[in-house]
Amino acid sequence: xxxxxxxxxxxxxxxxxxxxxxxxxxxxxxxxxxxxxxxxxxxxxxxxxxxxxxxxxxxxxxxxxxxxxxxxxxxxxxxxxxxxxxxxxxxxxxxxxxxxxxxxxxxxxxxxxxxxxxxxxxxxxxxxxxxxxxxxxxxxxxxxxxxxxxxxxxxxxxxxxxxxxxxxxxxxxxxxxxxxxxxxxxxxxxxxxxxxxxxxxxxxxxxxxxxxxxxxxxxxxxxxxxxxxxxxxxxxxxxxxxxxxxxxxxxxxxxxxxxxxxxxxxxxxxxxxxxxxxxxxxxxxxxxxxxxxxxxxxxxx
Ligand code: AMP
Ligand code: MN
Ligand code: MN
Numbered sequence: 001x002x003x004x005x006x007x008x009x010x011x012x013x014x015x016x017x018x019x020x021x022x023x024x025x026x027x028x029x030x031x032x033x034x035x036x037x038x039x040x041x042x043x044x045x046x047x048x049x050x051x052x053x054x055x056x057x058x059x060x061x062x063x064x065x066x067x068x069x070x071x072x073x074x075x076x077x078x079x080x081x082x083x084x085x086x087x088x089x090x091x092x093x094x095x096x097x098x099x100x101x102x103x104x105x106x107x108x109x110x111x112x113x114x115x116x117x118x119x120x121x122x123x124x125x126x127x128x129x130x131x132x133x134x135x136x137x138x139x140x141x142x143x144x145x146x147x148x149x150x151x152x153x154x155x156x157x158x159x160x161x162x163x164x165x166x167x168x169x170x171x172x173x174x175x176x177x178x179x180x181x182x183x184x185x186x187x188x189x190x191x192x193x194x195x196x197x198x199x200x201x202x203x204x205x206x207x208x209x210x211x212x213x214x215x216x217x218x219x220x221x222x223x224x225x226x227x228x229x230x231x232x233x234x235x236x237x238x239x240x241x242x243x244x245x246x247x248x249x250x251x252x253x254x255x256x257x258x259x260x261x262x263x264x265x266x267x268x269x270x271x272x273x274x275x276x277x278x279x280x281x282x283x284x285x286x287x288x289x290x291x292x293x294x295x296x297x298x299x300x301x
Contacts, residue, residue, distance in 0.1 A: 113138025
């Protein structure tokens with residue numbers, strides 16, 4: 001099970017759910033991620049088995065299931081090259097490159113975990129509480145706790161079904177959404193201090209850099225939902241958070257639904273969804289500010 005760099009609850013939860021189920025069918029399963037599992041996702045069943053190590057005795061016909069990524073490069077540079085023959089691409093992103101021999105991509109699903117649920121139903125495998133918790137974590141992560149526009153009746157039906165299978169919704173709420181480190185809250189304060197508003201307040205952006213992390217004792221994980229706070233400011237239609245951390249600039253974009261931030265991100269080599277997208281920018285922070293604003297303007301900001 002291969003998940004994308006800087007993993008979120010969807011890419012991890014989808015792979016863990018499928019892995020747990022496949023183990024019940026007697027398969028051997030490994031979970032690959034090049035980065036550590038974020039603190040708030042470590043409670044997920046099997047999360048402790050995720051690593052950047054692949055077994056030495058991997059069979060030549062081993063199946064690599066890429067979860068929640070529109071192209072294989074999102075797995076990062078530590079995954080050895082995998083032949084297309086061996087790839088199953090399971091995803092819900094717009095514009096998935098269909099890079100597998102098998103591609104199971106359903107753009108209308110709220111999460112990749114929801115796509116995995118279809119596979120589990122087709123396999124006829126019993127859904128236990130661990131699998132259900134992993135899938136519910138994917139749904140709750142990608143709907144922003146049932147707040148985003150992908151919170152369809154189908155997503156809510158699925159969540160209800162998963163709770164009946166024993167998914168631990170309380171734990172997901174507490175671990176993923178509510179609990180914050182004090183350092184994270186202090187960092188949020190610094191980011192909020194630096195908010196800038198452009199385009200008659202329709203665009204709000206801010207940034208975080210290494211010095212801010214050092215000062216507050218926070219790390220990159222602690223920036224997770226800050227971009228949504230920016231988007232939530234009165235009158236704001238589009239927000240951006242620039243994360244200049246460890247010599248890299250990662251940009252998170254959010255939209256209220258008028259401007260397509262996936263299209264804007266794509267102009268700069270990134271991707272995502274209509275209302276939530278991201279990219280990595282090669283250059284200075286000032287250049288990144290200008291390039292992202294220009295891409296957003298080109299998409300109608
Ligand atoms: P984030 O802002 O990191 O939560 O990401 C929002 C959405 O954009 C997710 O669907 C990500 O998969 C996607 N995304 C983030 N960064 C990139 C990138 N560098 N390339 C392609 N998609 C990205
Ligand atoms: Mn993801
Ligand atoms: Mn997703």
